[in-house]
């Protein structure tokens with residue numbers, strides 16, 4: 001088979017060579033960024049053009065893998081894994097990110113601090129842009145500032161929601177949870193799908209990605225309007241805030257919500273970046289991949305993902321954390337001593353509930369996304385009472401959970417901190433918090449959906465077993481070391 005010349009070697013680096021840390025300090029990485037920065041605006045290719053150049057290379061890479069190594073075994077499945085939520089089974093191809101239990105998430109090989117350091121920034125800003133992350137997911141390259149700007153403008157250009165969807169939102173009861181409202185609105189956009197239209201006209205399989213790309217960009221562009229409309233309808237007077245076609249995505253999202261405070265805009269840039277992707281096995285990512293594998297529209301695949309994200313064990317935990325913290329604050333009455341907090345943690349555990357925001361299916365240390373939010377709070381409002389409480393819980397909860405002896409990971413995850421940041425800036429409506437997570441998650445899971453369509457990913461269909469069949473099978477197989 002002839003080897004194609006990959007126009008974006010950085011893409012290869014992160015999909016095939018493992019840890020970013022082996023490469024991020026070397027010269028080739030720096031050279032890649034410098035080289036990109038010298039491009040003239042007139043020479044720039046759009047994201048779609050860049051991605052289309054990568055596809056043949058990517059397809060060939062996977063075909064070669066399948067041909068040469070198709071029969072290599074990379075995972076075995078134990079009974080405890082079947083009964084234990086399929087933890088640790090290597091079975092999903094997901095190029096956007098890889099989760100290390102200790103180091104945390106690597107987005108296309110970059111850790112969260114690296115993303116913060118190397119990403120292009122708006123003037124007077126220190127935070128990364130989520131649209132730059134979308135670019136990175138699809139190309140493997142950090143965009144230049146002008147490339148990121150190009151994408152911001154394209155998203156602004158597409159930011160228009162059909163009247164019937166706004167009408168649907170206006171008719172929903174305020175008592176309906178904001179995540180359900182968002183899921184309904186995104187599903188209702190299905191009739192706008194360019195992918196559906198092209199599919200019904202018999203478009204070739206090799207071009208599926210083009211229409212998926214169009215739908216995904218439209219959806220990303222519409223999400224801030226949908227989310228802000230839900231916020232305005234449910235908690236305010238129904239009016240949307242300002243939208244500036246020349247502003248970046250997160251700034252527009254903040255102002256649409258009615259927040260023009262520069263620090264809040266900075267928070268949104270950070271928030272939308274760090275919640276975007278966390279490997280392919282988590283419920284929202286896997287759902288997009290699974291539902292999308294049926295060739296449904298990106299709208300329906302993402303609507304389903306939002307339904308999964310809303311659960312309290314997943315993205316819904318950010319709402320639970322805040323409710324739990326506010327309740328704790330009231331009970332503590334200003335006494336943030338370790339003994340009192342410890343007693344309250346035991347109350348929660350002894351009543352059979354989980355400590356929300358703590359634990360993780362894969363992570364075995366404090367989530368770097370927690371740490372970066374902690375850093376943001378330390379910088380912007382070190383003396384804020386609720387931040388002091390979150391810090392006090394952080395000092396005590398890991399030891400309590402370790403003593404409790406159930407959770408495999410006693411450390412905080414991303415959801416343990418996000419709500420406190422929002423509270424500080426006055427976004428106090430906790431049932432809205434997972435909507436923000438959902439807007440961010442779209443960047444990761446929908447970029448992978450474009451890749452799935454570009455590489456012709458098959459419909460997912462793992463094998464299930466009855467209990468009876470499981471009992472029959474285990475008679476004939478050897479024992480292995482625990483994989484959980």
Ligand code: HAX
Nearest residue numbers: 313314315317354355356357358359360361406407408413
């Ligand atoms: N408090 C109390 N008990 C906990 C716990 C916590 N924070 N985390 C885990 N456990 C318990 C589990 O409920 C489980 O108990 P049982 O054996 O009685 O079923 C036991 O410890 C083993 O669980 P685990 O293997 O350590 O964790 P899982 O992979 O099964 O679950 C969860 C991972 C994140 C769902 C879990 O840690 C949890 O419920 N945490 C609190 C909710 C939360 O913060 N969710 C957000 C996670 C991040 C995320 O997805 N964000 O979107």
